[in-house]
Amino acid sequence: MWRDLAPVGRHPDTGGYRRFAWTPADADCRAWFKEQAESRGLAHELDRNGNQWAWLGDPHAGEAVVTGSHLDSVPDGGAFDGPLGVVSSFAALDELRARGAEFTRPLAIVNFGDEEGARFGLACVGSRLTAGQLSREKAYELTDADGITLPQAMERAGHDPERIGPDPERLARIGAFVELHVEQGRALDLSGDRIGIASAIWPHGRWRFDFRGEANHAGTTRLTDRRDPMLSYAETVLAARREAELAGALATFGKISVEPNGVNAIPSLVRGWLDSRAADQESLDTTVTAIEKAAREYAERHGIDLTVVRESFTPVVEFEHALRDELGRILGARTDLTAPVLGTGAGHDAGILSGSVPTAMLFVRNPTGVSHSPAEHAAEDDCVAGVLALADVLEGLACK
Structure with a gap:
């Protein structure tokens, strides 16, 4: 067989x-x-x-x-x-x-x-x-x-x-x-x-993080003029690892979608999926809440709009x-x-x-x-x- x-x-x-x-x-x-x-x-x-x-x-x-x-x-x-x-x-x-x-x-x-x-x-x-x-x-x-x-x-x-x-x-x-x-x-x-x-x-679940910025030319747009959602996403990935370690939980950004997905273009949208799990509900809630809080702080700092959607959850x-x-x-x-x-x-x-x-x-x-x-x-x-x-x-x- x-x-x-x-x-x-x-x-x-x-x-x-x-x-x-x-x-x-x-x-x-x-x-x-x-x-x-x-x-x-x-x-x-x-x-x-x-x-x-x-x-x-x-x-x-x-x-x-x-x-x-x-x-x-x-x-x-x-x-x-x-x-x-x-x-x-x-x-x-x-x-x-x-x-x-x-x-x-x-x-x-x-x-x-x-x-x-x-x-x-x-x-x-x-x-x-x-x-x-x-x-x-x-x-x-x-x-x-x-x-x-x-x-x-x-x-x-x-x-x-x-x-x-x-x-x-x-x-x-x-x-x-x-x-x-x-x-x-x-x-x-x-x-x-x-x-x-x-x-x-x-308990475990999946959350979708949509970071929306502004598409622009990678070679002509000054760093200070950019609304680059990739920066907020990258910082959120690091925050997920940090918060999971603090709570004794697991957190993974394993899937990402980028628009317009060009090498020489600043993205207009970075969509990342968070998978998080923990031995108990309190630890899971603590982890995901902390990750979302950090993501919103990073997004605000870079002028990025953020939407977080829980796509699935199993207690x-x-x-x-x-x-x-x-x-x-x-x-x-x-x-x-x-x-x-x-x-x-x-x-x-x-x-x-x-x-x-x-x-x-x-x-x-x-x-x-x-x-x-x-x-x-x-x-x-x-x-x-x-x-x-x-x-x-x-x-x-x-x-x-």
Whole structure:
């Protein structure tokens, strides 16, 4: 499975993946998922929001145990973030069948669409729509860098955008959702453990900073006569690092758009996107407030107009303690494995669904902690350990 999926959406120059929502690469990933489902005799289903489901047993029986993740990527992302969870889910089912496990609850494997938000700027679109955390009206307003709207992209890919919206009936049929994911950090590497159990997802969000100045000639405009928004933006980037350090939080300006974007032109607009996360809400609020305050001071000093828009936000997610403890009990019965409980600053579909169904996560060791990069990696024996751990969990939940 890993070899078959590996070439899909991989850029020949960077070695990174560009599997963006509703593109040909995304379609190839979806075709791969459908093939894996049907080759195992699973019923393949595409829901109203474009998420893929592979069912073993009656989808309408209720109390289903669901596992899976996503197949899309960030720009030039790694091979493991998302796909490891989907591949491991199919492999765990193969393992359970080899064990002769008898299922007493329906089992489903899911591929959530547009988890990374690389194309339309909002993460977890598929799960947000399903859980009612993204309205159809707001979804219709999402556009990519070429001005193509989400509904236009969906329609071009053969999916009816008129169908999108909350899917409470589907969520009501799920008894538990367990997502396996490569760890995006080095906690397991430092502890020497192959597998971890998630405790919580830090609160996090994305803010857009629009610095508007005045376009002018780079070779004839005196420095004192300039209204250069790049200066305010650059100072804000440095402020973000400073304020994050003071609060013990994380803050990143990782995306920028410049107009008119000419080498010999002073910009009229610099638009930067802030990603900020923290272990608690107070630290996050402190960080973002301080960054915005500094940005406004810099903008005023240089005669720049500033608009700040919060584009997305996810509060702290505490995974259901009962399900988390059940995972710990199941894995604790194994003498060859310890699975520490750890938090994460990365968002996931499991976090979005946590408000609607009991959710939990398993992490697989990442030896370098690098993620959202072509250098992202997990050793094969650790991935196998993840498959076996997931199989144990699914057996404990669905084969009682």
